[in-house]
Amino acid sequence: MLNVERAGEAIARVRALGVREFCVCAGSRNSPLLAVLGASDARLFSFVDERSAAFFALGRIKQHRRPVAVVTTSGTAVAELLPATVEAFYSDAPLILMTADRPARYRGTGAPQCIDQEGIFGTFAATDPDAWNGTMPLHINLEFDEPLIDGKPIFVFGFSILDSEPTRRPPNPKSKIQNPKFERPLLILAALPPEDRERVREYALTLNAPVYAEALSGLREDAALEHLHIKSGERMIHAGSFDGVIRIGGVPTLRFWRDLDESKRELPVVSFSNVRFTGLSRGDVHPLAALPRPKASARDEEFFDRDAAIAAKIGRILDAEPDSEPAIFRELSREVPPGSRIYLGNSLPIREWDLFASRDPRGFEYEGNRGANGIDGQLSTFLGWCANDRENFAVAGDLTALYDMNAPWIVPQLDAGTRFRIVVVNNGGGKIFSRVASLKSMDGDVRRRIVENQHSLRFGPWAAMWNLEDQIIERIPDAEATRRFWEQYDALWS
Numbered sequence: 001m002l003n004v005e006r007a008g009e010a011i012a013r014v015r016a017l018g019v020r021e022f023c024v025c026a027g028s029r030n031s032p033l034l035a036v037l038g039a040s041d042a043r044l045f046s047f048v049d050e051r052s053a054a055f056f057a058l059g060r061i062k063q064h065r066r067p068v069a070v071v072t073t074s075g076t077a078v079a080e081l082l083p084a085t086v087e088a089f090y091s092d093a094p095l096i097l098m099t100a101d102r103p104a105r106y107r108g109t110g111a112p113q114c115i116d117q118e119g120i121f122g123t124f125a126a127t128d129p130d131a132w133n134g135t136m137p138l139h140i141n142l143e144f145d146e147p148l149i150d151g152k153p154i155f156v157f158g159f160s161i162l163d164s165e166p167t168r169r170p171p172n173p174k175s176k177i178q179n180p181k182f183e184r185p186l187l188i189l190a191a192l193p194p195e196d197r198e199r200v201r202e203y204a205l206t207l208n209a210p211v212y213a214e215a216l217s218g219l220r221e222d223a224a225l226e227h228l229h230i231k232s233g234e235r236m237i238h239a240g241s242f243d244g245v246i247r248i249g250g251v252p253t254l255r256f257w258r259d260l261d262e263s264k265r266e267l268p269v270v271s272f273s274n275v276r277f278t279g280l281s282r283g284d285v286h287p288l289a290a291l292p293r294p295k296a297s298a299r300d301e302e303f304f305d306r307d308a309a310i311a312a313k314i315g316r317i318l319d320a321e322p323d324s325e326p327a328i329f330r331e332l333s334r335e336v337p338p339g340s341r342i343y344l345g346n347s348l349p350i351r352e353w354d355l356f357a358s359r360d361p362r363g364f365e366y367e368g369n370r371g372a373n374g375i376d377g378q379l380s381t382f383l384g385w386c387a388n389d390r391e392n393f394a395v396a397g398d399l400t401a402l403y404d405m406n407a408p409w410i411v412p413q414l415d416a417g418t419r420f421r422i423v424v425v426n427n428g429g430g431k432i433f434s435r436v437a438s439l440k441s442m443d444g445d446v447r448r449r450i451v452e453n454q455h456s457l458r459f460g461p462w463a464a465m466w467n468l469e470d471q472i473i474e475r476i477p478d479a480e481a482t483r484r485f486w487e488q489y490d491a492l493w494s
């Protein structure tokens with residue numbers, strides 16, 4: 001059965017239980033539910049913060065004395081429902097939690113935004129609608145596989161617009177450590193602790209294969225690896241003829257990692273990481289300590305020439321569109337003082353930084369919450385990570401910042417002399433969703449309102465409230481310039 005049909009059934013089911021109002025919190029995993037609801041006559045309230053949505057739903061239940069549903073995407077979005085669920089449980093309130101999930105085969109693999117959601121509310125929520133007594137929370141967890149709606153792989157902006165990925169699985173210490181013997185390998189470097197970087201650099205140099213290095217690897221701007229880096233972005237990977245993938249570090253962010261579970265299932269993957277999770281529904285993770293001496297591969301000059309040519313063209317488009325969002329990311333990477341520590345928020349920041357930040361080696365140290373990929377708690381994590389001996393920068397989207405508005409509370413308690421800046425790239429909503437193919441069929445206004453949560457809020461008064469006008473910097477990309485940028489960018493690959 002199609003996802004939208006299953007979503008329609010689930011919504012009809014809860015409507016039959018008396019639900020008239022839905023508090024929706026968008027993600028891409030719950031897009032089938034959003035598509036159905038957007039085309040329905042149900043009353044919809046759209047939220048950024050799931051915790052707030054669930055408490056609001058509780059208020060509606062108290063007002064109208066009938067069940068209200070909260071609809072979320074996967075991952076920490078689900079966990080954010082717990083406080084209101086506990087409150088509802090102890091006040092006999094029929095709060096209905098409709099949570100989108102990835103297919104069960106991903107459970108335990110550590111894939112982004114895939115957590116163990118089944119039964120996550122424990123005794124605080126019933127899970128069987130047929131046996132539900134109508135006086136306590138009810139959790140309906142819905143697995144949606146890809147394609148979420150229309151069956152085509154979704155490529156937007158050169159990276160995934162999908163916010164969820166597979167689950168986690170403990171490493172298998174007994175699994176035989178493979179020394180990958182690929183002829184034409186691709187090396188993907190994801191989050192790495194500083195102490196492992198030297199070894200990984202040596203490995204990459206000997207392997208001599210194209211390297212896709214994410215910022216959190218700490219090797220994206222590494223001068224010694226400059227001749228191996230793929231610089232035009234992850235779409236270039238599709239232009240290569242790789243016969244295997246070697247991943248080192250945490251679960252990668254790039255869309256291609258998801259393709260390895262979908263359109264590229266036949267491509268062998270070997271992972272070395274101290275993170276226990278494969279982030280894929282296949283394969284094992286070998287400890288980084290077991291990184292073998294690689295076999296050198298022959299350099300594919302044609303591949304690197306094409307990559308360099310496209311990267312140069314991207315640079316020229318960025319020069320021509322300085323007010324576009326990608327150009328703002330490049331500019332930020334040039335403005336931040338060398339040696340700074342940079343926290344990259346989820347959604348577009350982590351992706352646009354990987355794609356467009358300058359590759360000049362400037363000694364940046366990167367961090368980010370890449371365990372479950374939520375947009376919640378980002379500024380709080382950043383402030384907890386701020387060190388007092390260097391400058392600290394966070395780069396976050398506007399909804400991500402809105403989600404954590406009270407994070408600055410802790411600032412007066414940080415070590416004296418802690419220097420930080422929070423850069424909010426305010427593009428007026430969750431713009432990662434602006435080109436989600438599966439949502440195209442929805443009415444444009446509905447999509448902007450309930451999926452992107454489009455807004456015209458400004459962050460100056462928030463900065464003033466906390467007395468942080470110098471530390472909170474708002475950058476507002478020009479939407480038209482951004483559109484023009486992506487149009488030209490897409491044309492490079494056609």
Ligand SMILES: Cc1ncc(C[n+]2csc(CCOP(=O)(O)OP(=O)(O)O)c2C)c(N)n1
Nearest residue numbers: 027077348374375397398399400430431432
């Ligand atoms: C807790 C949580 N809820 C929902 C999501 C789904 N989600 C992924 S990206 C995104 C939008 C983020 O918007 P913003 O911070 O403004 O960044 P932009 O996409 O504009 O870069 C949402 C809601 C999530 N990842 N985590």
